[in-house]
Amino acid sequence: ETGVTQTPRHLVMGMTNKKSLKCEQHLGHNAMYWYKQSAKKPLELMFVYSLEERVENNSVPSRFSPECPNSSHLFLHLHTLQPEDSALYLCASSQEGLALTTSEQFFGPGTRLTVL
Amino acid sequence: AQTVTQSQPEMSVQEAETVTLSCTYDTSENNYYLFWYKQPPSRQMILVIRQEAYKQQNATENRFSVNFQKAAKSFSLKISDSQLGDTAMYFCAFMKHNNNDMRFGAGTRLTVKP
Numbered sequence: 001e002t003g004v005t006q007t008p009r010h011l012v013m014g015m016t017n018k019k020s021l022k023c024e025q026h027l028g029h030n031a032m033y034w035y036k037q038s039a040k041k042p043l044e045l046m047f048v049y050s051l052e053e054r055v056e057n058n059s060v061p062s063r064f065s066p067e068c069p070n071s072s073h074l075f076l077h078l079h080t081l082q083p084e085d086s087a088l089y090l091c092a093s094s095q096e097g098l099a100l101t102t103s104e105q106f107f108g109p110g111t112r113l114t115v116l
Numbered sequence: 117a118q119t120v121t122q123s124q125p126e127m128s129v130q131e132a133e134t135v136t137l138s139c140t141y142d143t144s145e146n147n148y149y150l151f152w153y154k155q156p157p158s159r160q161m162i163l164v165i166r167q168e169a170y171k172q173q174n175a176t177e178n179r180f181s182v183n184f185q186k187a188a189k190s191f192s193l194k195i196s197d198s199q200l201g202d203t204a205m206y207f208c209a210f211m212k213h214n215n216n217d218m219r220f221g222a223g224t225r226l227t228v229k230p
Contacts, residue, residue: 031216042120043207043220056216090161096216104151105218107161 002026004108006091012114013081021076021111023091031096032074033105034066037088049074050096081115088112120210122221129198130229136183137193137224139208145169147213150184150191155223156204164206167191198228 004025013019025032034046048056049068063085065077074091092105119142129135141150152164167175167184174182179199183192195202208221 033216040125040222042222045217045219048216050216058217088159092161094216104163104166106163107153109158109160 004091004093004106006089006108006111008111009109010112010114012116013078014116015081015083017078017081019078021078021089021091021113023074023076023108025072025074025091025093025106025108027093027095027106029093029095029106030071031094032068032071033092033094034074034076035090035092037090037110039087043090047076078113081113083115086113086115120208120219120221122206122208122224124224125222126225126227128227128229129195131200132197134194134196135198135226137195137206137208137226139191139193139221141189141191141208141210141219143189143210143212145212149211149213150182151209151211151218152180152182152191152193153207153209153220154202154204155207156201161207165193195226200228200230202226203228 007022031050033048036044046060047066052068063080067075088110090110091108094103094105121140148169150167153161154164155161165175165177165180174184179196181194205223205225207223209218211218
């Protein structure tokens with residue numbers, strides 16, 4: 001596997017279910033991101049982890065819970081979601097240098113989530 | 117807050133012709149980065165081109181080039197010799213220097229017609 005992978009690619013869940021999205025990067029990067037992509041809206045940054053510590057949380061509801069056990073893996077735990085949470089969830093990674101230079105982000109293929 | 121505006125929700129172009137996608141942004145920062153990402157129907161988002169704000173020279177990657185107008189806060193993407201594989205959503209993005217928070221525009225859906 002190369003690049004950024006995400007599983008599952010498609011997920012249908014009820015509002016009372018608990019599920020998790022998984023992201024894995026094979027690029028040796030030290031920062032990972034979760035984005036939400038809804039129809040006809042700009043990508044929304046949800047969470048940022050740098051060196052396995054959460055550095056950004058853009059007012060995301062608590063029914064979304066991220067976890068970053070190591071620099072290669074990122075999870076998004078889902079609980080009691082709403083139909084409006086249906087969207088494409090994208091994971092990305094980047095390499096942040098010691099000088100905090102800004103580098104490009106590499107994206108995974110996304111998980112298409114449908115909440116019934 | 118930084119905002120990114122793509123005023124063209126959809127565009128089309130004939131194969132082999134040239135098309136320009138528009139992007140404007142709003143920021144008070146002086147040091148930042150601009151990106152164009154491509155998202156084909158398979159959904160994997162890939163970087164097309166990147167521009168550092170401190171560089172006056174416009175970035176170029178093969179058939180893709182940008183027209184970066186810093187004073188006007190404009191960052192358009194020109195695709196020359198369009199190919200069928202260029203059909204995709206194109207997103208303009210902004211990121212401050214030393215910051216992880218990338219802001220995206222709403223995207224432009226480009227269709228290349230044979």
